Amino acid sequence: MNTVIIVLLSLSTVLFIISMFQKDKLSQFETEFEELTMTLLQENHNLKKRIGVLEEELLLEKQLIDAPVLSAKRKASPLVVHEVLKNQVIALHQQGMDLQRIASQSSLPVDTVKHIIKDRQDPAGRMI
Template structure:
């Protein structure tokens, strides 16, 4: 009986020792998933950055800035269009940008194609 208990004790010590030297496949898999996730996030960031640059290049070319009646700069026109797209009223936009309602309506009308 003592021999069986000693044998089981030795076998348990050997198995515990082997478990420390065995590779942990779940840890490697977790590291692989983390690496893949990080690289995917980096790619998404790069793509978003490229899309933002493209939008900045394309948006000004689509916005009509030919205001012969007034001297409104391009930045103000973009601000007016942005506020209009966000649902601001013409009166509120005119007050915020210090322009007349007619100028705001004219800019919106000239840029209807961009706004749709």
């Protein structure tokens, strides 16, 4: 019985020493996984930078293309004015204030002020 215990003990010691010299496959796998993760993160970052550059280029191109169209639309269509602002313009006009002061107080162009006043008058020139 003693010989069996001694043989098992010596066998376990030999196996333990052999396991110390074997490569750790788990640490190798962890290292490869970390490298793969870093590579993917770098590629993702580079793609986001490229997309940002493309978006900026497209935005600049769109602004260059749309700028003449927008300026033509602004000239063609009158400014949309809120009803409260229209009422303020009419009230100031009824108080006898000149168009320049009305335009400066309401932050509207003089042409828009004239248009608002003209729209609120009947054909006889009286305010509606």
